[in-house]
Amino acid sequence: MAYDKFSIITSPAVPLPIENVDTDQIIPARFLKAVERKGFGDNLFRDWRYNKDGSPKADFPLNDPNFSGKILVGGKNFGSGSSREHAAWAIYDYGFRVVVSSFFADIFKGNALNNGLLPVVVSPGFLQKIFDATENDPNTTFEVNLEKQTFTISATGESTDFEINPYKKHCLQNGLDDIDYLVEMKDEIEAFEAER
Amino acid sequence: MEAKTLFDKIWDAHAVKQIKDGPSVLYIDRHLIHEVTSPVAFLGLKKRGLKVFRPDKTTATPDHNVPTENQHLSIIDELSRHQVEMLKKNCAEHGIVYHDLQSEGHGIVHIIGPELGLTQPGMTIVCGDSHTSTHGAFGAIAFGIGTSEVEMVLASQCIMQPKPKKMRITVNGVLNEGVTAKDIALYIISQISTSGGTGHFIEYAGTAIASLSMEGRMTLCNLSIESGARGGMIAPDDITINYVKGRKYAPEGEDWNKAVEAWKELKSDEGAVFDTEYTFDAAEIEPMITYGTNPGMGIGISKTIPTTDGMTGSDKATFEKSLQYMGYKAGESMKGKTVDYVFLGSCTNGRIEDFRAFTEFVKNRKKAPNVIAWLVPGSKHVEYQIREEGLVQILEAAGFELRQPGCSACLAMNDDKIPEGKYAVSSSNRNFEGRQGPGARTLLASPLTVAAAALTGKVTDPRELM
Ligand code: SF4
Numbered sequence: 132m133a134y135d136k137f138s139i140i141t142s143p144a145v146p147l148p149i150e151n152v153d154t155d156q157i158i159p160a161r162f163l164k165a166v167e168r169k170g171f172g173d174n175l176f177r178d179w180r181y182n183k184d185g186s187p188k189a190d191f192p193l194n195d196p197n198f199s200g201k202i203l204v205g206g207k208n209f210g211s212g213s214s215r216e217h218a219a220w221a222i223y224d225y226g227f228r229v230v231v232s233s234f235f236a237d238i239f240k241g242n243a244l245n246n247g248l249l250p251v252v253v254s255p256g257f258l259q260k261i262f263d264a265t266e267n268d269p270n271t272t273f274e275v276n277l278e279k280q281t282f283t284i285s286a287t288g289e290s291t292d293f294e295i296n297p298y299k300k301h302c303l304q305n306g307l308d309d310i311d312y313l314v315e316m317k318d319e320i321e322a323f324e325a326e327r
Numbered sequence: 328m329e330a331k332t333l334f335d336k337i338w339d340a341h342a343v344k345q346i347k348d349g350p351s352v353l354y355i356d357r358h359l360i361h362e363v364t365s366p367v368a369f370l371g372l373k374k375r376g377l378k379v380f381r382p383d384k385t386t387a388t389p390d391h392n393v394p395t396e397n398q399h400l401s402i403i404d405e406l407s408r409h410q411v412e413m414l415k416k417n418c419a420e421h422g423i424v425y426h427d428l429q430s431e432g433h434g435i436v437h438i439i440g441p442e443l444g445l446t447q448p449g450m451t452i453v454c455g456d457s458h459t460s461t462h463g464a465f466g467a468i469a470f471g472i473g474t475s476e477v478e479m480v481l482a483s484q485c486i487m488q489p490k491p492k493k494m495r496i497t498v499n500g501v502l503n504e505g506v507t508a509k510d511i512a513l514y515i516i517s518q519i520s521t522s523g524g525t526g527h528f529i530e531y532a533g534t535a536i537a538s539l540s541m542e543g544r545m546t547l548c549n550l551s552i553e554s555g556a557r558g559g560m561i562a563p564d565d566i567t568i569n570y571v572k573g574r575k576y577a578p579e580g581e582d583w584n585k586a587v588e589a590w591k592e593l594k595s596d597e598g599a600v601f602d603t604e605y606t607f608d609a610a611e612i613e614p615m616i617t618y619g620t621n622p623g624m625g626i627g628i629s630k631t632i633p634t635t636d637g638m639t640g641s642d643k644a645t646f647e648k649s650l651q652y653m654g655y656k657a658g659e660s661m662k663g664k665t666v667d668y669v670f671l672g673s674c675t676n677g678r679i680e681d682f683r684a685f686t687e688f689v690k691n692r693k694k695a696p697n698v699i700a701w702l703v704p705g706s707k708h709v710e711y712q713i714r715e716e717g718l719v720q721i722l723e724a725a726g727f728e729l730r731q732p733g734c735s736a737c738l739a740m741n742d743d744k745i746p747e748g749k750y751a752v753s754s755s756n757r758n759f760e761g762r763q764g765p766g767a768r769t770l771l772a773s774p775l776t777v778a779a780a781a782l783t784g785k786v787t788d789p790r791e792l793m
Binding site for chain 2: 148149150151153155156159160161163164165166167168178183206207208211212213214215216217219234236237238241242245246296297298299308309310312313314316317319320323324
């Protein structure tokens, strides 16, 4: 799937200081009935975000007019649960390009990377600093530099490195995906099959 | 020669290529698809103008959002019907075997794979569903994938995967009465937490594991994902081989003999190194029940909910939020808590052995009048067996009825939703907020503990009724 090329993002962040945010919260199963990958952002965090009558819950960060931006900051063990890629689609579709946490579930991390959404792992201490910074000033910005693999709190200049697999980095920077690569490998795959 | 783990042996035999500084290209032997995570993948193929590369290696069935009543009628929910129709159409277009509702091979993907003999030792198996880890019970590398990866497999029969770390969990000893594979799994997750397995692939070993039936092994491997691991596996033995023998897609004749010979090599070598090891004593495990909103929040049924002593910051806040959702208090006993619903089913505990255990337990007894019970076989084949073995009469005499196969209340995508605020003791795998319906409260437990709750209308230690 084509997605935007990723370079540097400077943006305020939306804090979600909750641990073990699972895929059923990110996008509840009853919204998985679509056969296209559009529009999942509307139901992102549906049950935390809206009351039963459809009115927004004022205390949920996504509904707080003070918070906006392309960076979502979650508590540790973000994205646990299902393999549904809809979770990554919903976050991307809502407008986020980066998710920050001190720990991600494996499948979610892979799904995010396959969909142009950058998962950034920071230390628990740094994560707290990010939460503190947004709490002090919701408009404070952060810089995510994929090339340098750095995440910086703009106001204080405090910065941390993050890791990303070089191959995945290359894909994100160029908006490439694995399927093109695999389809090109067809001969090699056929040779592998013949040898077994 | 270097000592290899079971995982390494299978992985290395399937690695087509290692990308420099990147993932491996892994060849996939079996691909299972269902209606929810495949339509976008087929759409992607279409946009790229591609055909399915190896249609004979993919098998399809609708399970996630199908109704569990009146399956002979058209699905009422329009979106669900559309997803199921799309699956059928995509399979027809690409020459993929499709097991339709009502047909003999229909059921939850992770139940029909083993039943049909599609799941075999030494294979790589993937599906767009995290509980694909179930198939690891046969000594296969099996794990859940996202829709982009479903598209990769359809397009090339391969996916890109970084090689995970290896963990071995050894459980030795003899299981106590009333303790099942489900309790072993919930116990392990309560000990290592829902992120303890992250980055790893688990191999289960030890005498308690070897004593499990194939069904029990599937339950255990199924729940590997709830510890954060990509999957879990158990080296194949005679129990495995006897299970596979004679199934529809199992090898036959000379092929069978060759296969069995190869399968006997599938074990971790003496001295093979694991990145992480845990050892548990089977005698420590009692029937388990969860009290919170993730599968790691489980306790032995005779114990009390932990207190917040020693917890700080976000750990404490998260714990309190969870108990608040459940309507429980720290330090309380779970025994005697009200139960409104029970659910027997899902790819965790929807196999024939689970129904046999449940039926044996409720035989000559009566369902509590305040409990609504949903008994959902994991597949058409399980449903046939329940009828053939005469279990259905026993269940009906005890006040239970049988529904038709599907995922049902495991994820409540169909109409089987637990109402807001109600408590369900469930044989499924996830107790996340809203998993079984908006506002529903889930207590995960074994089929025996589900049966005990169904009879008493309260959380009950099954050993008290044995
Ligand atoms: S039964 Fe539940 S966990 Fe299993 S495949 Fe269906 S939805 Fe997934």
